[in-house]
Amino acid sequence: MHDDVETAPPPPGRRGRGGTASPGPSKAETVRRLHILKKRIAVLTVLGFGVLSGLVAGHHVGAAAQSKPAAPAATTVPAPAPSTDQGNGFFDQGGTSDQGGYGYGFGTGGVQGPVAGSGAS
């Protein structure tokens, strides 16, 4: 009788009892591994391209949003302070008395009579 016996190849690197070198992966195995590696590289390339494309697109959108002109008549945007004294601070009041500055302030209540007159210079 003849039995079909399929003997598994020895694991790579394992040497035979006779001391001969193992033959290593077969050509077919090497081709198979290369094929798998190519597939993985292709997948990673596609994924990387997608990530980079997303980042670039996001950057463009942000830049476009920043350079977009302000909407007209935006009532919530505070108007700039008027140029009151050509920038030299001559009329700086340092805050009114209500704000705790040195400023000026008025009193309230009744009076006995004026202690000074405004006159006119």
Add this chain to the structure above:
Amino acid sequence: MQRVRFGAMGTTVSVLLPERQAEAGSAAVRDLFVHWEGTLSRFLPESELASLNRHAGEPVAVSPLLYEVIVTALQAAQATEGLYDPTLLRHLVAVGYDRSFATLPPQVPAAAGLPGPGGGWRRITVDHRHRRVTLPAGVGLDLGGIAKGMAVDAAVSCLRTLGADAALVNAGGDLAVHGCLPGGAAWPVLVEGRAACQVVLLRRGALATSGIARRHWQQGQQGRHHLLDPRTGLPAQSGLWAATVVAARCVQAEVAATAAFVLGPEEGARFLQERGLAGWLAREDGLGQAVGAWPAPVEDA
């Protein structure tokens, strides 16, 4: 409180102080005003300002006081875009105001010629390092109004340094206060209008009035007053009789009142509002207009 009065800078200066501080405080204020007048009067030939005016066209080294007032005047001119103009001396002389007002007759000869618009302040050069000032040839300084406002501020500062608990210094309507009246009350100040007066309570800061109630005269057939419009070089015809302004410092109130008077009721009110100042604009027709935080009158005088 005790009041001390004396004459200086062409007006009456009034100082109100607690009794125990009145003698020393008023003496210090008097010395200050005498010094300022002697330096800054355009009517005193020996004053430093008169000397500078005589040397227009050449650089002149000036004292720290004159330097400070000139620099402040130039800042004020810039801040008002020339509505306040310290270089209208020739214009004032041309319309007849060529001597102190106390000696000015009610009728002066007609003008021989008028200089036209002002603006000479733009051509003044200041050497900050050497404290030298060069007036353009033909340009003279009149620092009367701004010097008075600055003197009031300096006087109040001096009194504060001397330890005064409270003080009011009033130089012909340019006034500033420090502290409060006994009991913590604010200072009642009478503000004149053409048709009626009112009293406002000033708690802090300064008040100044520019108006034509007092300093006016006749030149030939023309009625004149001392508040010139730098845009024409002639007495302003803005529809206002007086402009009273309250500000942190008297020099600010003085300059703002002058600018508002020149501009008239509408533009003057806008000018004050844009700068956060309070004021009362008394019109020639007798009506008045409160501006900014100007309070409701507490009493009709």
